[in-house]
Amino acid sequence: xxxxxxxxxxxxxxxxxxxxxxxxxxxxxxxxxxxxxxxxxxxxxxxxxxxxxxxxxxxxxxxxxxxxxxxxxxx
Amino acid sequence: xxxxxxxxxxxxxxxxxxxxxxxxxxxxxxxxxxxxxxxxxxxxxxxxxxxxxxxxxxxxxxxxxxxxxxxxxxxxxxxxxxxxxxxxxxxxxxxxxxxxxxxxxxxxxxxxxxxxxxxxxxxxxxxxxxxxxxxxxxxxxxxxxxxxxxxxxxxxxxxxxxxxxxxxxxxxxxxxxxxxxxxxxxxxxxxxxxxxxxxxxxxxxxxxxxxxxxxxxxxxxxxxxxxxxxxxxxxxxxxxxxxxxxxxxxxxxxxxxxxxxxxxxxxxxxxxxxxxxxxxxxxxxxx
Numbered sequence: 001x002x003x004x005x006x007x008x009x010x011x012x013x014x015x016x017x018x019x020x021x022x023x024x025x026x027x028x029x030x031x032x033x034x035x036x037x038x039x040x041x042x043x044x045x046x047x048x049x050x051x052x053x054x055x056x057x058x059x060x061x062x063x064x065x066x067x068x069x070x071x072x073x074x075x
Numbered sequence: 076x077x078x079x080x081x082x083x084x085x086x087x088x089x090x091x092x093x094x095x096x097x098x099x100x101x102x103x104x105x106x107x108x109x110x111x112x113x114x115x116x117x118x119x120x121x122x123x124x125x126x127x128x129x130x131x132x133x134x135x136x137x138x139x140x141x142x143x144x145x146x147x148x149x150x151x152x153x154x155x156x157x158x159x160x161x162x163x164x165x166x167x168x169x170x171x172x173x174x175x176x177x178x179x180x181x182x183x184x185x186x187x188x189x190x191x192x193x194x195x196x197x198x199x200x201x202x203x204x205x206x207x208x209x210x211x212x213x214x215x216x217x218x219x220x221x222x223x224x225x226x227x228x229x230x231x232x233x234x235x236x237x238x239x240x241x242x243x244x245x246x247x248x249x250x251x252x253x254x255x256x257x258x259x260x261x262x263x264x265x266x267x268x269x270x271x272x273x274x275x276x277x278x279x280x281x282x283x284x285x286x287x288x289x290x291x292x293x294x295x296x297x298x299x300x301x302x303x304x305x306x307x308x309x310x311x312x313x314x315x316x317x318x319x320x321x322x323x324x325x326x327x328x329x330x331x332x333x334x335x336x337x338x339x340x341x342x343x344x345x346x347x348x349x350x351x352x353x354x355x356x357x358x359x360x361x362x
Contacts, residue, residue, distance in 0.1 A: 009274025018345040022326045045282040049352050052288040057320040059292045060301045
């Protein structure tokens, strides 16, 4: 993607996407991030994958507490 | 959190009150409690089962780190660590409701103690230090136990004490700045591998579309990959990522907990997510 002077770099766009999962973005941050994501498919993918990543982390943590492990613990 | 500490109530029927110091040690020797080495054994059993492997070398000994590697490239130590981490994070242990509060109930204490150990190990990465801090926290909690009517409030209180004590230890450690090496360099290798000088994705690192990620999340193989990927992160980063995404701590809480600035935390989380995403994609998230 061509970098225009007023546009975020992919690094900065992904930083905002990451930040957006943890904190409220400012209006301007959101606008710049959205604009970048609309033009950059890689960052669009990244944004979606952040959600998958969080879900995977939860599944990963849950996975270790399956029925088998629980019974092992109680034994 | 500790500013809300209830005043001590000296007239409580507390069994440990008159024990000689270090009273904490004796808590684990009360009748009905699982002895420490036995609970360690149980934990190890859990680890083997959940990994479906037959490692016999499960001790958290740094020197043995490279001896045995599992099918996912995890060392037993790494797997054990991750397992403890995961266990703490999603502890769903039922609380015993029968008593006004659980410190009179050995099973309850042991259950809480196991959770505390997981938490302490996760934070301190050191067994003997963890053991000490857990015993200290339990001893301190026992003094105030009568204040609490429900087990969940009591447990929150005990964990708060534990966190406080762990924070003290970490704070002392961080006088030598643990995070400085991980944080200070702006020419971070993760970032450099992924982005060019202008901050645009390098071609090889461009995130591809993940087909049907929902199916993959529940795939054991992917979870094993995820475990290995977590393990490749700097320890602080993986820990912070899980604190945020799984435990669901707010950023201010994590900052307070780890004594990092909000800006540093943002950088840690960003890098952790970049690295995890890349690692998952390289190792099969893409069907």
